[in-house]
Amino acid sequence: MKRRVARRLQAALATLALAAATGAVLSAPEATAATAGATGYATQNGGTTGGAGGQTVRATTGTAIHAALCGRATSSTPIIIEVEGTINHGNTSQVSGGSCSTAAGVIELKQISNVTIIGVGSGAVFDQLGIHIRAASNIVVQNVTVRNVKKSGSPTSNGGDAIGMESDVRNVWVDHVTLEASGGESEGFDGLFDMKDNTQYVTLSYSVLRNSGRGGLVGSSESDLSNGFITYHHNLYENIDSRAPLLRGGTAHIYNNHYVSLNESGINSRAGAHAKVDNNYFEDSKDVLGTFYTDAAGYWQVSGNIFDNVTWSSPGTDNNPAGPNPQSNTTVSIPYAYTLDAASCVPSVVSRTAGAGKG
Template identity: 80%
Template sequence: MRRSVALRLSAVAGVAGVAGAIALGLPQQEASAAAGGVTGYATQNGGTTGGAGGATVRASTGTQIHAALCNRAATSTPIIIEVQGTINHGNTTKVSGSSCNTAADVIELKSISNVTIVGVGSGATFDQLGIHIRDSSNIIIQNVTVKNVKKSGSPLSNGGDAIGMESTVRNVWVDHATLEASGGESAGFDGLFDMKNDVEYVTLSYSILRNSGRGGLVGSSETDTGNNFLTFHHNRYENIDSRTPLLRGATAHMYNNHYFNLRESGINSRAGAKAKVDNNYFEDSKDVLGTFYTDAAGYWQVSGNVFDNVTWSAPGTDNKPAGPNVTSNTTVSIPYAFSLDGASCVPALVAATAGANKGLAVSNGSCSATAGPTGGPSTSPSTSAGPSTPASPSPSASQPSGANLSIGAGADGSSKASGTSYGNVKDGSLSTIWSPNGATGDISIKWSAATRVAKINIREASGSSIGSYQVLNGATGAVLASGTGGGVISFPATSTTKITFKITASSGTPKIAEFETYAS
């Protein structure tokens, strides 16, 4: 039901205040490809790494993007394509080769794997030209704008979707993208983010979808129910008629999204689909969740959502809105780790992080924005057990000499379990700990001025479980070392303002008592 005007204005004023606080801390930086930071269902089925480990090439035309794909040794050879400038019909032609299957007037990722397309520099815009993925796997699309792609009218584009996936597609991560139209179907536009005919393990994160009749569909008809395992988080859906998304048969997780001015309907779960809908903010919209335009029922599990000036239709044969008293009618089990921001801060947080050219800013899991992710993907399931009181760990047999540079420094991280603190890893005490909110996460030591670091000592508490890790130069994102477990880790001496220890996989809950840093 609609809240009182006074209450709603108070909430908006509070959100605006948070937005100002968040915006002050955002870094200004050129985006770069990030194989790490992958979240949601894209972490499953072996994970999504895109072109990590392959050559990096630059492209300023669609033809150059196609040439980069075609110049690889094989269809699966990893490649990172950094894109800058405007890609349009005039500079996108078909290129032939044994490692590609391209087409003119569309970016065609067909029958290939292990590719990252990332906008860099002043940005990458795909103007009236879509990105379409067919029979492909392990694809990352990051930090790009795709706008005004039509299925009819002039100019034409293949299918009319801004980003479309079809026909046996696996493991796709679309992140920090801006997808927009300037009208609905009658104006020649179709979906902004469509999946059909066997698409699985997809995450859409920190993106903006706006000014369209259709946000996106999953399944082209009531019988196309083989698409599955989808995550949508920290996105903003704005000025859209319907399909945010339309789900047919799929299991999908929607959390921490901001839905604004959905004019006809929102999350449309039908034909047996199951939607887990957590801590989202729905604002100035109609029928934001339910089964619409069909008698083939879908289902939902809800928690922590805010419904701000949302109106609901009366139920009928082909319309079964979830509200106004929104309750769950199914349960959905999620296999991966995730951190929920409180719904009340979602509008400000999403405004600060979502979309292209935001420096790949992300949430730190506590309603604040932080620098973009680096490192390897997380594929471990979440763990709900909180940290126990730690016993003192045994010091490493190869304890470094010299001063522990962490004492007196700062600390931050990606998440923290209840009862733990970032500062606990630099207080010189083995009886206090930091633990991530799940099986993976990162913790950093930082200084106000550049500091030489060549060795760290990760001192785990009793019962800790650290699987694989990466040590990063937190100022640049460069990987300094990688391995498994804790203890003393050496790497080439680096002058930096921040060192990050990133846990990328664990079989249980990591518990770090001290994160010591040394100059030699």
Template identity: 80%
Template sequence: MRRTVTLRLLAGLSATAMGAAGLVALTTPQASAAVGSATGFASRNGGTTGGAGGQTVRATTGTQIHAALCNRASSSTPITIHVEGTINHGNTTKVSGSSCNTAADVIELKQISNVTILGVGNGAVFDQLGIHIREASNIIIQNVTVRNVKKSGSPTSNGGDAIGMEANVRNVWVDHVTLEASGGESQGFDGLFDMKNNTQYVTLSYSILRNSGRGGLVGSSESDLSNGFVTYHNNLYENIDSRTPLLRGGVGHVYNNHFVRINESGINSRAGARAKVDNNYFQNSKDVLGTFYTSQAGYWQVSGNTFDNVTWSSRSGDTNPAGPNPTSNTSVSIPYSYRLDAASCVPSIVRETAGANKGIRTSNGNCTPTNPTPGPTNPTPGPTNPTPGPTNPTPGPTNPGGTNLSIGAGSDGSSKASGTSYGDVRDGNMSTAWSPSGTTGSISIKWDAAKRISRVNIREASGAVGNVRGWRLLNHDNGAVLASGTTAGVISFSATTLRKVTFEITSASGTPRIAEFETYA
């Protein structure tokens, strides 16, 4: 049974902030904070549940959203915020509290976790106001519209990103949203959906991105390679110049999307990124897949896509399209189950399901839209399309955090290429790296006294991301294999006490370059 109570008197707010915030209603904890369950990479790394199990707050202004965050018992107390109406600069102010870190003129989800923002009623529109996610985890944004966010001109918000994530962000599910602009960079707009500076385990699903110069990116530069594990599925990209998306390093899974009027370049895999591109429908577009505007190549695995009136540029300089007959140049293992609609029905499915205020409908994998089933449990997995071959170990429920135990430790290895050092993997500097003298070899972190570790993060250097194709992680003290896989990155395993841990490269597509070998308790 539900009961309505009143949010405790907005403790800690000034009189001005209290008046601006108004009264926020709560309901008792509900069975599910969002509609449905997270899909794609957002379902990994312990899953993305947002505010499930917490209280539900109603907000009609940005100040009320901030007030709801600031009045939780802690920054991790689960909460669902039901939003209705137009959120804009005029009604979004900074609110202070021990469980939040907010700012005016932007919806700030900073240094917090376990939050759902859900559009309800007649709809939620964030007008010229972006949503900024920073140093945060377990966030769900569902059934909202974000439009016309500017980085120049007036008013400005969130660096011009409709939704932007940066700085150690984990597990974000953005679902059934509409993200739109009214032009490109010259008109003051930037990206619709951007991730940078160590953002991982993100899914964008059943959404519309349109009328923008830039759809979105993963990685702010060729040296920002700490991001990845992003899924894009059942989205509409319409009238976008480029970045649908741009991937720098990491792994992206792009399936069952409808791309219409991609004007300059589409999926831009570069700087060692690996994209799995399945059963998408590309229409009336140009250069929808490839490596563009850089000499640092990316990779792709393609299957089941339809190219309808797609034109392709000739390869020249830093323009390297995958077409006119795209073929795979890598393989990508996907660690979760997913349903694939045939590309031929993707336009109709996306038209009926994608975007805000569509009833949060989804596809059943048989080209038929279905109504949502609220609830806290995951749906029963249906037919899956896993990539054959070995998969990487499932990431653990926590992210690398706390103290990197490699800093101040010792290191050695099997060999080192000229100009590299074993110490380069424990100096906290991504611009230095160790390489073996050949394409295989091992590198170790060691301590004078035994350490208990359960996670490592193998970070490949810029220009060499994806070179490692096979590896084993060893307890060097006794030779036990802690984990094995095919893709470098975060590796979780049963907590082990040891004095030396070894990363052994068993196969590679080029010379490996390991910038950092991080270890965590």
């Protein structure tokens, strides 16, 4: 298992953090590390810029994040919210206003648009507190850690999802984040990165997802097929039981990710989903690609992947593993430009660049 070496944030981001007084509202530059450079499907449908061009506000509590959203002129006024410190239930209250719809115990990005949340300074940790994106568009979340969000036990937040999207969500870019749990459903946790109920044009890049029963899903059931156009690239999935991701319908582009210790299954394409799976490195894992736990078939196009100590189960009524010699059973057209790293380089590239605190 590769060791992850901590890196400093980009010099410009550190300078901005030092310059911003806590709670102050500053004039933001036209482009910052948080608002420039979306990739993948988040570049489509008009693109994803978050709060670019808006004011910059510093927040050290969840209540301050909500207050920044509620203090805008309208629900679509661009804003960049720099977050530093630990955000938890004790400092996250509901705030009311005409430009927001918030709730206690969760970071609520509901019925809003044009928002960036970025960790700065010594870092931002959302501890047992999820980020809920609902009926929202043009959202950027960058350089934060979200950990140990529970759906049962105490405290609970966001249905147990570290980051969850639902109800007509469009254009979200989640980048350089660390999402982690401390177990599976029996310990009270759910998904790390979930999308449902008509969520489209999302990219997850340069992020770490680890120590969870469920990595994430696209579609909450076999009938929730309105989601799609998701890109996953340069992410580390480590010690995940399943759903890396689970795709119910829709289209996903999955490239240059490093998968380590997928304990039960990995990319689960089902219910008509189409996945383009390019130049990933799968290591010490089981059933890393296929249709699992259903007879509703999904599809995949594969190229350039490395399967290092991967085991495969036998096909059955509810299991159709793609291996031991994965072959494409569909073709997927990708509408944006991208550059592939060689799969052999992926563990090194991802260990240097993925997760919160790494530029």
